[in-house]
Amino acid sequence: MSIVSTIKPLISGALTAIYHQDIQPADLTVSLTKPEFEGDYTLVLFSFVKQLKKSPEALGKEIGDYLLAQHPGLFTRFNVIKGFLNLSISDSYWIDFLQSSYNNGEPGRLDANGQRVIVEYSSPNTNKPLHLGHLRNNFLGWSVAQILKTTGYTVTKTAILNDRGIHICKSMAAWEAFGNGDTPESTGIKPDHFVGDYYVKAENTIKEQAAIIVDRFLKNDLTDVEQDPDKKEIQQLLDKYRELSAKTEAAAGAAKVLDQLKDHARKNTAFMKTTQQMLLAWEMNDPHTRALWNKMNGWVYEGFNETYKKIGSDFDKNYFESDTYLLGKEFVEEGLAKGVFYKKADGSVWIDLTADGLDEKLVLRKDGTSVYITQDLGLADNKYKEFRYDQSIYVIADEQNYHMKVLKLILEKLGKPYAKGIYHLSYGLVELPSGRMKTREGTVVDADDLIEELKKVASEKTEELGKVEDFSPGELNELYDTIALGALKFFILRVDPKKRMVFNPEESIDFHGFTGPFIQFIHARIKSILRKEKAMAGPLQTKDLLPMERELIILLEQYPAVILQAANEHDPSAIAIYVYEVAKTFSSFYTALKVLAAETEEKKQLRLQISEMTANVIAAAMRLLGIRVPERM
């Protein structure tokens, strides 16, 4: 039971006793007192001043007097400033709290609540390696799953692998054209990077071939697009381009038209045609194509698994788009029967969401093939049948906000009981200072490269400090790993998921200040004390607390409330911000007060318990973020 949830009912009781007014604890605002005022917790009085027809000053005094008289062991003093009642909690309360919980190795853990949750995250395409954006997705998904587990949910972690489609066919076609039978093994390249290199080759080939076609367009030679149904449109675009490029003031418009022409040219390159044929062959179950597809996907998975292992990401179940891309057609029938969907004259099926502020949305093409939303309906249903979830969390970038809104809405309209449990954990893109990362411009920050770079920085920095000369090479490697990933995960998770964030590769990631390594360092420092002497069990003799001691205990007491908030809001950043605050406060405490050489034996025991509890809370909080903490660094 947290201190705030202890205090609120007492205040509510006081209001009933003094004024015979029924004000629920949930309607009270109780927060930490600002450091410039005396007191620990503050009740905001304004909100019920009107209802009780009293001045804030009188209210505060009467409530304060009542609380002090009724609960003398808990409250010691109070003061009223403007509309705020500042309450001081007794030192003995905090000392009892510390003594009873300092050695809890799993602070904040709650008993199972019987609720089942699915968290779907990562969801990469299988044509190239993971990048920084995937890392944000993975760190968020893994952490939210861990937070929910700790707060009592039964969690299943899933990924959907986008293993089919034009993107993987590009890599396949490029390997067939340029691979000469090379393999990751024969070249010594990490397998997912190997496949990604062919994707880049494919893109470059398309670009080169398209440039030639565009040149011919401009010379009025349209032989490349004889078979293209859009030939007329291309002709029109050409005319428009000539018209615009004749005027200097229309340069931007001309460039736009030129881009459209380039897109047409891309479609008509020899390479794209090969790729399209490959996709068709795949759909027809052509044995050669399927074998090639299996081989290249296998390489990618091998590489992914290595990266996942390195970053500590794992899944209970994988779904494959190649299995799910035909799902959902039964929903079309069901929706038509229920009158939720309607059929247009050309045979395509739609849902009208204009009454909900959205658009009309296609759910089945006129040729009878399904679209993404159809598959997603089917997959959501499959997952429910398998797991009977109360909550299904999708960790997907905010580009999909609209799509996910539509998904949930359609399921609601179809009367699916699980629709309300669908939650889109939407996160913003990771951008470079120059803007969005772009594959075609080669500005994508590769996950493996980034981690290696950070490990290098960690090792250089550590060697500079020269504090770990007695570490074995194995221990050193583990330490560098811990620090590098700690820095990276903390950097990403400390930001509110829904916000876009900027990553500057030039400046790399800092190890000082509001960072993972700082918190790891504080943990190592505490462990260094506790290796010399551990706190003795048994009641503490100290009766009074110094301000720094109080501050830390009060902060540590909030941990369970913080992880509950993080669980409810699906937001690990609340934990990151909190655990930094704990580490920073300990750092000041450590500088100002001696633990092992404390003034008295009683103070030493008190501070040992505070130290141990701080280490426990730091380790537990960092565990929820997927960050390890070292014993020494």
Next chain:
RNA sequence: GGUCCCGUAGUUCAAUGGAUAGAAUAGGAGUUUCCUAAACUCUAGAUACAAGUUCGAUUCUUGUCGGGACCA
């Protein structure tokens, strides 16, 4: 054209409608015979703009400007 998200110190991030808007970093000034200086202390610096609701607005509403995404 329509819908949604975001605008806070030079920079990267905070702030359940609550008190004088917090950190970090970069800048300036200090701290090491003492449990790890990857540290600590001090200093300077910001709510895009305009109305409205409220005892009280960074937070809610509307509009303007700026950035981003999506839908056809």
